[in-house]
Every structure is written in structure tokens, then in C-alpha cells.
Amino acid sequence: MNEPLNISDTTINLSTRTPILEIKNLKKSFGNKAVLNGFNLKLFEGENLVIMGKSGAGKSVMVKCLVGLMLPDSGSITVMGQDINALNRMDLDKLRTEIGFLFQGSALYDSMTVRENLEFPLRRHKHKFGNITDTEPLVLEALKSVGLENTIDLMPSELSGGMQRRVALARALILKPKIILYDEPTSGLDPITSKEIIELMRRVQQQYKTSSLIITHDVDCARVVSERMILLVDGVNYAEGTFEALKASTDKNVKAFFK
Amino acid sequence: MQKPNKIKAFFLEIGELTYFTKRFFKELFNKPFEFNELLKQCYNIGNRSLLLVGVTGFIIGLVITLQTRPTLEEFGAESWMPSMVSISIIREIGPVIIALTFAGRIASGIGAELGSMRVTEQIDAMEVSGTNPFKFLVVTRVLASTLMLPILVILGDTIALYGSYIIENLKGDVSFLLYFNKVFDALAFGDLIPATIKTFFFGFAIGLVGCFKGYYCEKGTVGVGLAANSAVVFSSMLLFIIDFVAVFITDIFFEI
Numbered sequence: 001m002n003e004p005l006n007i008s009d010t011t012i013n014l015s016t017r018t019p020i021l022e023i024k025n026l027k028k029s030f031g032n033k034a035v036l037n038g039f040n041l042k043l044f045e046g047e048n049l050v051i052m053g054k055s056g057a058g059k060s061v062m063v064k065c066l067v068g069l070m071l072p073d074s075g076s077i078t079v080m081g082q083d084i085n086a087l088n089r090m091d092l093d094k095l096r097t098e099i100g101f102l103f104q105g106s107a108l109y110d111s112m113t114v115r116e117n118l119e120f121p122l123r124r125h126k127h128k129f130g131n132i133t134d135t136e137p138l139v140l141e142a143l144k145s146v147g148l149e150n151t152i153d154l155m156p157s158e159l160s161g162g163m164q165r166r167v168a169l170a171r172a173l174i175l176k177p178k179i180i181l182y183d184e185p186t187s188g189l190d191p192i193t194s195k196e197i198i199e200l201m202r203r204v205q206q207q208y209k210t211s212s213l214i215i216t217h218d219v220d221c222a223r224v225v226s227e228r229m230i231l232l233v234d235g236v237n238y239a240e241g242t243f244e245a246l247k248a249s250t251d252k253n254v255k256a257f258f259k
Numbered sequence: 260m261q262k263p264n265k266i267k268a269f270f271l272e273i274g275e276l277t278y279f280t281k282r283f284f285k286e287l288f289n290k291p292f293e294f295n296e297l298l299k300q301c302y303n304i305g306n307r308s309l310l311l312v313g314v315t316g317f318i319i320g321l322v323i324t325l326q327t328r329p330t331l332e333e334f335g336a337e338s339w340m341p342s343m344v345s346i347s348i349i350r351e352i353g354p355v356i357i358a359l360t361f362a363g364r365i366a367s368g369i370g371a372e373l374g375s376m377r378v379t380e381q382i383d384a385m386e387v388s389g390t391n392p393f394k395f396l397v398v399t400r401v402l403a404s405t406l407m408l409p410i411l412v413i414l415g416d417t418i419a420l421y422g423s424y425i426i427e428n429l430k431g432d433v434s435f436l437l438y439f440n441k442v443f444d445a446l447a448f449g450d451l452i453p454a455t456i457k458t459f460f461f462g463f464a465i466g467l468v469g470c471f472k473g474y475y476c477e478k479g480t481v482g483v484g485l486a487a488n489s490a491v492v493f494s495s496m497l498l499f500i501i502d503f504v505a506v507f508i509t510d511i512f513f514e515i
């Protein structure tokens with residue numbers, strides 16, 4: 001399709017950094033409805049990249065393709081030099097330990113306690129940790145970084161929505177991933193809790209030195225966390241640039257996001 | 260256009276279920292085996308249906324005895340009560356009714372549980388946490404329900420016979436020893452073995468349909484309700500089909 005609207009910007013120089021994650025010409029349709037129609041993206045090391053798009057634009061579909069939860073129709077996805085769709089199950093699992101995924105609705109296992117939720121990835125990724133016995137320090141460390149050590153023995157249903165989101169973030173962090181994918185980290189939360197989560201994301205970013213892909217349609221969230229943004233419209237990366245540059249754009253599709 | 264669509268959807272569903280079954284057997288023999296999770300599910304499933312099966316069995320025993328007694332009394336054939344009741348309970352009524360209550364409890368439970376896990380992306384979260392959700396959730400639940408139903412049916416049958424004994428004891432002054440002597444005289448392996456074998460198939464069908472409906476649940480809370488509901492309907496229907504086939508086969512091999 002057409003070239004993305006490149007909103008020029010001098011503050012970031014991309015050519016000196018290496019992409020840790022790259023999507024090329026990603027296409028995915030359900031039935032005869034094309035959701036992604038040639039989407040491109042590069043995430044550079046240590047960067048906070050925000051993807052914005054309307055509800056139903058295919059943002060969740062895009063991140064699910066990124067971790068191999070959905071098979072794209074065509075296009076290539078390279079994460080840390082490896083082609084996701086060419087990996088066997090074992091190598092895919094190994095690669096997934098490098099990617100933290102914060103799901104749109106937290107996705108905590110509601111039959112398990114907070115502790116068991118956090119232990120789950122530790123115990124299951126056997127090739128990374130072997131038969132780990134003492135998970136306690138790691139669980140506590142992850143919970144501490146989201147400020148919820150005291151909830152360790154509670155069930156997810158006993159936590160508020162914001163606390164659940166923080167526990168989910170702790171679960172995504174426990175493997176110390178190099179990349180974190182946030183699927184709408186603030187959706188369904190009130191503005192104050194949203195601010196807390198955003199603040200937490202920034203702290204985590206500094207503490208764990210991760211590269212983050214943040215999917216959102218929350219303008220406040222985008223303004224605070226983004227170094228660079230991509231707008232997903234009609235299944236393609238419609239426009240790219242910094243928050244300020246995009247906000248100043250006169251294109252009507254771009255403007256619609258900042259109203 | 261309504262009718263052909265429904266028929267088409269029905270056969271599509273059968274096709275998908277067949278594919279699901281094939282996948283079950285493929286994953287069943289793949290390592291690693293989720294043994295701890297299997298034990299946990301066996302405990303859950305057994306524990307959740309124990310009381311229900313006990314009460315159902317007891318009432319079956321009471322009701323059958325109370326209702327058949329007058330008829331046999333008319334012919335002066337009360338002494339046939341233990342053999343008649345035990346054969347009808349062990350061969351048919353026990354397995355089918357207990358399996359139906361089990362379907363109501365377990366198929367809907369599994370359907371709703373996996374359905375809500377699908378809708379809230381818990382299944383996706385498992386997948387990215389180095390776990391094959393099909394093995395972890397589906398294989399363990401189907402196996403657990405296959406293994407637990409026969410045990411529950413044997414238990415329920417026993418309680419039903421005990422219920423029947425209570426009535427006999429009250430109305431006909433039959434002693435415990437005499438009653439169960441007659442029961443075991445009447446029962447042959449030709450009654451017990453096929454009846455137990457078919458309960459494995461019942462359990463398998465119930466677990467499989469529950470998982471199938473839940474695993475492919477549609478988005479939204481409506482989807483979860485629908486998954487639970489259709490799991491019960493579909494598995495109950497399947498029970499009767501399996502029962503018919505089982506009786507048909509038993510008839511050929513054991514010539515009852």
C-alpha cells in the first residue's frame with residue numbers, strides 16, 4: 001500500500017540503533033475481512049514505542065502474531081534476529097522467555113493465587129530455569145517492583161482491577177524479559193489508577209532496561225511513555241513520529257486521535 | 260435458508276469435534292505428561308460430583324424399588340425384587356442417570372471454566388509461558404473425567420442398591436445378607452463388565468465435549484454461558500448415542 005506518513009523529526013536518530021524486533025509487511029485477515037494489510041514496524045533496543053489505533057483496528061491481533069499466538073497470513077516477524085514463524089516449539093518457547101506480555105484484561109489465572117500466578121512461567125520454562133525449587137525470592141522481587149508484596153497469598157478475584165494489572169505486570173517481568181509488550185495497559189481503569197500504571201511502566205523501564213511496545217488508545221498514556229509513535233489505521237502503519245510531531249500534524253486521520 | 264444452514268453447522272461441529280478428538284490422542288502421547296495437573300483434576304472432578312452422585316444413586320434405588328414393588332407383589336414375586344432391581348440399576352439406569360448428572364455438573368463446569376479462560380486470554384497467557392494449553396488443560400481434564408466417571412458410577416450403583424435394600428427391609432423384612440446374596444446371585448460379569456466399559460466412554464465424551472466447547476469459546480460473557488450450556492446439551496445427546504451403540508454391541512457379544 002502507500003508509504004506511511006513520515007512526520008519528520010530531528011530529536012531521534014534511528015539509524016544508529018539496531019532493531020530488536022521487526023515486522024515486515026504483515027497481513028492477516030479473518031474470513032474476508034482484512035485486519036492487517038501490510039503492517040511494518042521496527043522496535044529499537046531500549047526504546048518505548050507506542051502503537052495507537054482505534055478499537056478493532058487490529059492492535060491485539062498484531063501483538064499476538066508477534067509472540068506466535070496467531071499465525072499471520074503473510075509477512076515476516078523477526079525478534080532478536082530470529083524469524084518467529086520458522087521456529088519449532090522448543091525454540092519458540094525459549095524466545096518467549098525474552099518477551100514479557102501484559103494482556104489486555106490482565107489474564108491472571110483465576111484458579112491460582114498471586115504466588116502461583118507468578119511461579120507459573122518460572123516453573124514452566126524448564127529449559128531456562130531447570131527444575132527451579134526456590135521461587136520465593138524471584139516472586140517477591142517481581143512483586144516488590146510493582147509494590148504489591150503483601151498480596152502474595154491472595155486470589156486474583158480479591159484484588160482490584162488496578163492491582164490485578166500490576167500483578168500481571170509482575171508476572172510479565174518475572175522472567176526478566178528484554179522486550180515487554182503492553183496490550184492496552186490502562187484499559188478499563190480509572191484515570192488515577194491509569195496514571196499509577198503509567199508511572200510504574202516508566203519505573204520498570206528504567207529498572208529492567210527493557211524495550212517496550214505499548215499498545216493503547218489512551219492519549220495521556222501515549223504522551224507520557226512514548227519516545228516514538230506509530231498510528232495503525234486501515235491495517236497499515238499510517239503515520240510515524242514523536243508524540244509532539246504527530247500532534248502537530250494537519251492530516252485529518254492523524255488529528256482524529258488527539259481530539 | 261434457515262434449515263440447510265443449521266444442518267451444515269451441525270456437521271461442521273461434528274467435523275471440528277472429530278478433529279479435536281484426533282488432536283487429543285496426538286497430544287496424549289507427547290511428552291511431557293502433566294501428571295500433577297491430572298491428579299488435581301481427578302480430585303476436583305471427583306470431589307465436585309461426589310455428593311450429587313451419592314444423592315442421585317440413593318434416590319434411584321429408593322424410587323425404583325418403591326415403584327416396582329406393588330407390581331411384583333401382585334404376582335407374589337417379591338422375592339425377585341433384589342435381582343430385578345440390581346440388574347436394571349447395574350446394567351442401565353445407574354450408568355445413564357449418573358452419567359447425565361455428571362454431564363450436568365462436569366461438562367458445564369469445564370465448558371464455563373475453559374470458556375472464561377479463553378475469553379480472558381488466560382489460555383494465551385499459558386501458551387506464552389512455555390506451556391501447551393491443550394495438554395495442560397484439555398488432556399488432563401478429559402482423562403480425569405474418563406477415569407472418574409466409572410468410579411463414581413460404581414459408587415452410585417452401590418448406594419442405589421443400598422437404598423433399594425432399605426425399602427425392602429422396611430416393607431418386606433429382608434435382611435442385609437439375604438438381600439445382597441440375592442443381588443450377587445443375579446448379577447453376572449456379563450452385566451458388570453459391559454456396563455463399566457461404557458461408563459469410560461461416557462466419561463470420555465463428557466470431558467471431551469466440555470473441553471471442546473470451552474476451548475473454542477466465542478468472545479464475551481455470552482459466549483461463556485453458551486459454551487457451558489451447549490456442552491451439557493451436546494454431551495447428554497452423545498451419551499444416549501453411545502449408550503445405544505454400547506447396548507447394541509453388548510447384545511451381540513453377551514447375548515443377554
Ligand SMILES: Nc1ncnc2c1ncn2[C@@H]1O[C@H](COP(=O)(O)OP(=O)(O)OP(=O)(O)O)[C@@H](O)[C@H]1O
Pocket residue numbers: 030035053054055056057058059060061062104184217
Ligand atoms: N480470533 C478471531 N477470529 C475472528 N476475528 C477476529 C479474531 N480476533 C480478532 N478478530 C477481529 O479482528 C479485528 C481486530 O481485533 P483486535 O482485537 O486486534 O482489535 P484491537 O485493535 O485490539 O481493539 P481493542 O482496542 O478493542 O482491543 C476485530 O474486528 C475482531 O473482530
Ligand SMILES: [Mg+2]
Pocket residue numbers: 059060061104183184
Ligand atoms: Mg485489543
